[in-house]
Amino acid sequence: MKRILIAEDESHLRFLLEQTLEDLTDHGVEIESVENGQLALESIAISKPDILFLDVMMPLVNGFEVCETIKGNDATKDIFVIMLTAKGQEIDRIRGESAGANLYLTKPFDPYEIVKIAARHLDITLQD
Amino acid sequence: MPSSELENSHSVKVSLKYKFAVFSTLLILVVCFVLSAFLIEKVEEELKRQIHLRGMNGILNFAQNAKYSITTENRGFLRAIVEREIMKEDVTHVVVINERSLYIGHSNPQLVGRAVEDTYEKTLLETTDHATVSRITIPSGETVYDFILPVLESDIYTEDRYSNPTEARKRLPERKNLGIIRIGISFKKMEDSMRKTYDSVIYISIVIALVSIFLAFWYGKILIKPLTEMTRTANRLASGYLDERVEITGNDEISVLADNFNTMAKSLQESRSNLWKLNKDLEYIVEERTAEVKKAYEELQQIDELKSTFLSTVSHELRTPLTSILGFAKMIEKQFHRNIIAVLPEEPRVQKSKDTILTNLEIISVESNRLARLINDVLDLAKIESGKMNWQKQEYDLVELCQRAINNVQGLLNQSDVTIELRSVNHPLRLVGDPDRILQVITNLLSNAIKFTKEGVIICCVEHKEHYIQAYIKDPGIGIAEEDLLKVFDKFLQVGDTLTNKPKGTGLGLSICREIIEFHHGQIWADSSIGKGSTFYIALPIDESRPVPSSVKEVTFRLQSKLERMTKAEYVILIADEDPEVRDILQDSLEREGYRTIQAVNGKDAYDLAMEYPVNAILLDIMMYEIDGFDTPHHLKNNPKTKNIPIILLSIVLDNKKVMQLGATAYITYPMEAEKILNRTTEILRNESNNSLSNTKLAFFGFPKNNKNYTRELKNMGIELDFHDTLPALRKAIEQERPTILFVDFKDSKVSPNTFFKSIRNESQTVNLPVVVVIHAEPIAKVIDAYPMRRIFSMQDILGAINELFSKGKKGKETT
Numbered sequence: 051m052k053r054i055l056i057a058e059d060e061s062h063l064r065f066l067l068e069q070t071l072e073d074l075t076d077h078g079v080e081i082e083s084v085e086n087g088q089l090a091l092e093s094i095a096i097s098k099p100d101i102l103f104l105d106v107m108m109p110l111v112n113g114f115e116v117c118e119t120i121k122g123n124d125a126t127k128d129i130f131v132i133m134l135t136a137k138g139q140e141i142d143r144i145r146g147e148s149a150g151a152n153l154y155l156t157k158p159f160d161p162y163e164i165v166k167i168a169a170r171h172l173d174i175t176l177q178d
Numbered sequence: 179m180p181s182s183e184l185e186n187s188h189s190v191k192v193s194l195k196y197k198f199a200v201f202s203t204l205l206i207l208v209v210c211f212v213l214s215a216f217l218i219e220k221v222e223e224e225l226k227r228q229i230h231l232r233g234m235n236g237i238l239n240f241a242q243n244a245k246y247s248i249t250t251e252n253r254g255f256l257r258a259i260v261e262r263e264i265m266k267e268d269v270t271h272v273v274v275i276n277e278r279s280l281y282i283g284h285s286n287p288q289l290v291g292r293a294v295e296d297t298y299e300k301t302l303l304e305t306t307d308h309a310t311v312s313r314i315t316i317p318s319g320e321t322v323y324d325f326i327l328p329v330l331e332s333d334i335y336t337e338d339r340y341s342n343p344t345e346a347r348k349r350l351p352e353r354k355n356l357g358i359i360r361i362g363i364s365f366k367k368m369e370d371s372m373r374k375t376y377d378s379v380i381y382i383s384i385v386i387a388l389v390s391i392f393l394a395f396w397y398g399k400i401l402i403k404p405l406t407e408m409t410r411t412a413n414r415l416a417s418g419y420l421d422e423r424v425e426i427t428g429n430d431e432i433s434v435l436a437d438n439f440n441t442m443a444k445s446l447q448e449s450r451s452n453l454w455k456l457n458k459d460l461e462y463i464v465e466e467r468t469a470e471v472k473k474a475y476e477e478l479q480q481i482d483e484l485k486s487t488f489l490s491t492v493s494h495e496l497r498t499p500l501t502s503i504l505g506f507a508k509m510i511e512k513q514f515h516r517n518i519i520a521v522l523p524e525e526p527r528v529q530k531s532k533d534t535i536l537t538n539l540e541i542i543s544v545e546s547n548r549l550a551r552l553i554n555d556v557l558d559l560a561k562i563e564s565g566k567m568n569w570q571k572q573e574y575d576l577v578e579l580c581q582r583a584i585n586n587v588q589g590l591l592n593q594s595d596v597t598i599e600l601r602s603v604n605h606p607l608r609l610v611g612d613p614d615r616i617l618q619v620i621t622n623l624l625s626n627a628i629k630f631t632k633e634g635v636i637i638c639c640v641e642h643k644e645h646y647i648q649a650y651i652k653d654p655g656i657g658i659a660e661e662d663l664l665k666v667f668d669k670f671l672q673v674g675d676t677l678t679n680k681p682k683g684t685g686l687g688l689s690i691c692r693e694i695i696e697f698h699h700g701q702i703w704a705d706s707s708i709g710k711g712s713t714f715y716i717a718l719p720i721d722e723s724r725p726v727p728s729s730v731k732e733v734t735f736r737l738q739s740k741l742e743r744m745t746k747a748e749y750v751i752l753i754a755d756e757d758p759e760v761r762d763i764l765q766d767s768l769e770r771e772g773y774r775t776i777q778a779v780n781g782k783d784a785y786d787l788a789m790e791y792p793v794n795a796i797l798l799d800i801m802m803y804e805i806d807g808f809d810t811p812h813h814l815k816n817n818p819k820t821k822n823i824p825i826i827l828l829s830i831v832l833d834n835k836k837v838m839q840l841g842a843t844a845y846i847t848y849p850m851e852a853e854k855i856l857n858r859t860t861e862i863l864r865n866e867s868n869n870s871l872s873n874t875k876l877a878f879f880g881f882p883k884n885n886k887n888y889t890r891e892l893k894n895m896g897i898e899l900d901f902h903d904t905l906p907a908l909r910k911a912i913e914q915e916r917p918t919i920l921f922v923d924f925k926d927s928k929v930s931p932n933t934f935f936k937s938i939r940n941e942s943q944t945v946n947l948p949v950v951v952v953i954h955a956e957p958i959a960k961v962i963d964a965y966p967m968r969r970i971f972s973m974q975d976i977l978g979a980i981n982e983l984f985s986k987g988k989k990g991k992e993t994t
Contacts, residue, residue, distance in 0.1 A: 060498055066505040136497035158501035158550050161508045 055099035056083035057090035070161040087111025106135040121150030195398040202394035210383040233325040248357040256283035273360040322362045329357045404432045420447040486564035493553045504546040555686035562693040574613035575606035583620035595633035602640035619691045623651045631655035652713040658706035667692045699725035754784035755799040781810035841935040843948040852888035877917035923952040
């Protein structure tokens with residue numbers, strides 16, 4: 051069972067990501083979403099996702115910290131981390147990359163792009 | 179303040195006192211000397227007069243008494259008068275000699291009656307005919323005046339002889355000395371008193387001089403004293419002791435001067451104190467203002483910081499809802515397409531509503547994207563302006579960037595009749611900077627150009643200038659009014675009628691472009707005219723330490739306005755070709771077109787003429803360089819005076835006549851065909867001894883190897899064909915293969931006809947080798963526009979190139 055975890059504090063965006071990735075559930079992908087970094091880490095501890103959509107600015111534990119924790123642990127470091135941020139600054143991109151993020155996407159993102167990336171990573175061929 | 183230093187700098191070198199004293203002394207000495215000399219001269223003169231008077235009177239009186247006694251030799255009487263004479267205090271001797279040289283009277287009585295033995299007295303008797311006087315020294319050592327008077331025969335009878343001797347002598351020319359009277363008179367006393375007088379005069383003079391010198395020094399000192407005082411005071415004043423004053427009383431000029439001096443010093447002191455006060459005030463004000471400015475600057479910095487933070491925060495905050503809007507619009511669209519459209523009833527009202535919903539969703543997407551771009555632009559600008567931009571620094575190729583920018587905007591072109599043409603040199607133009615940002619600029623300029631152009635070609639050109647690389651993007655779009663040209667780089671400004679025809683955009687693009695280019699020490703500017711399109715220029719320095727001067731903009735504008743003003747007849751074109759016929763043909767054609775021409779006979783001549791005359795373009799025969807070795811294009815491009823003149827490189831205009839002149843055996847007209855080749859070959863073979871076609875070997879020089887429609891036909895006839903591209907290869911082949919005929923096409927060959935024939939005809943093996951040259955239907959004029967390189971093949975094209983060169987300026991769109 052393939053698994054995608056979404057960590058995003060904005061409920062609308064969480065909802066949007068869930069909807070966007072909905073098509074993948076037909077291919078046996080489980081999608082879970084949490085609203086802060088703390089919950090994300092807890093969820094990962096229970097069940098390791100294949101892909102983690104990670105917002106940078108989140109309460110309790112921010113995205114950079116979550117990413118660093120995941121990438122610093124041998125058990126979880128192979129999770130494909132896609133960071134989502136409203137910050138377009140180079141310095142954030144560099145920080146995200148140094149935290150070990152696999153991809154760094156700036157908001158607003160194209161939903162189709164998100165699906166394509168996820169599908170490609172999970173080796174799923176979509177119809178349209 | 180070290181006053182001694184200042185006194186040194188203003189010290190008196192030679193005191194006025196000494197000058198005065200020395201001058202006065204000299205004056206007094208001169209006066210004393212002149213007066214003494216005059217006095218002595220006068221006294222001496224008087225003395226001489228007195229001596230003469232005394233002596234003459236004495237001797238004449240004596241002669242009056244004695245003259246008869248001389249003839250009668252009355253010695254007794256003579257002795258009496260001699261004694262009487264000698265009795266006189268000053269008379270030293272009295273001598274009377276008669277005509278027989280006997281002393282008949284003498285102050286020494288013992289000598290009377292004796293003959294004269296003294297030679298001096300003997301000669302006197304013979305030579306003296308009038309009264310004389312001379313200074314002699316007598317045996318006692320005394321200097322006396324010796325008065326001598328001859329007693330003449332006439333004297334006896336003429337009473338007036340002594341009163342008027344000259345008259346008497348005239349009347350009695352025959353003279354006879356009856357005797358000589360000699361009286362010595364001593365003027366010792368007189369001379370002594372004389373000498374005393376001299377001494378007195380000299381002593382008095384010396385005393386006067388000494389006293390005068392002393393007085394001169396003393397008075398000089400008194401006279402100078404106030405001046406010395408003033409000098410001292412002035413020095414003290416100069417040293418900064420402004421309360422110093424001169425203390426001089428009196429009523430002469432110096433005291434007036436001193437008074438004025440004191441007044442001046444006082445006003446100086448006052449001015450100084452005022453100045454000091456003002457200075458203090460000013461310092462205070464400056465300090466105050468500096469503090470204010472500093473405060474204001476700090477506030478401004480804070481505000482600027484706030485603004486940047488605000489902008490970036492707002493932008494961030496805007497992104498999240500924007501993501502939702504855009505994302506949900508897409509989701510709705512997807513769901514709508516996937517699940518709703520299929521089940522909609524066919525009712526027209528519902529179908530129309532469906533279309534409206536899809537259109538509206540599209541609008542939401544487009545507008546969201548626009549908002550996203552605006553946010554990006556605002557963030558970019560805020561970052562650049564606050565200095566928070568993270569600039570990369572690496573080497574990049576501007577030509578490649580332009581190509582990438584063109585690729586980036588291809589998507590925008592699909593909907594329109596616009597194409598983009600990249601014009602540049604074939605090699606990379608390397609610069610150092612942030613390639614992503616420069617790419618952003620070029621992409622922005624290109625998308626602007628596309629935005630404002632309905633149809634036509636947008637030209638993206640990259641040129642290597644002297645110290646910088648210039649790129650321009652020229653569109654045939656709606657253009658910009660002149661008054662808006664400078665404003666286009668301002669924030670949130672889109673020129674033109676924005677109400678009726680508002681293109682998509684944020685209005686920040688060009689501001690960002692300017693910030694980026696200026697960060698790279700470059701320049702960005704625009705040139706345009708309404709309805710004719712716009713050209714946006716960027717100039718980036720090759721060496722960052724040498725920024726592109728802002729004057730490059732002016733140069734571009736000036737060049738254009740100058741070209742605009744010019745008419746064709748004002749364009750002077752220099753034709754440089756060694757062949758007079760070619761020159762004449764070119765001149766003819768160009769003058770018919772309305773250009774003025776100058777002819778140059780060789781490369782050096784062309785260079786000299788270009789230096790001397792205002793030439794607008796140069797048509798240069800490339801072969802001249804090969805012949806005389808003078809690299810004309812190089813020289814022209816390296817001279818600041820000529821480097822901006824466009825050069826069009828011509829190769830040769832080949833015609834049948836010229837071909838034969840060069841050394842060809844025959845010619846063949848383009849295009850090549852098997853039949854034509856055979857005809858030429860048989861023609862040539864007929865003149866040769868062996869005329870068998872089957873043994874014929876044909877060599878080809880300058881032809882492409884493939885795609886020969888004639889090769890197979892010829893091969894089928896048993897003819898050997900041999901193709902070569904370089905001279906060494908050809909020469910080797912000739913040596914080994916011994917071809918029958920050589921065919922040459924110079925059109926695409928790198929070897930010039932001159933070089934080729936020189937090489938072929940100067941070798942014994944090939945001197946008689948038949949050579950057939952391909953003549954192209956149009957005269958071959960291989961014209962290479964040096965910057966950028968281009969080939970043109972006809973006279974029409976030469977004219978076209980030149981017309982294009984100058985019509986650019988006329989239209990005001992492009993620069994040369």
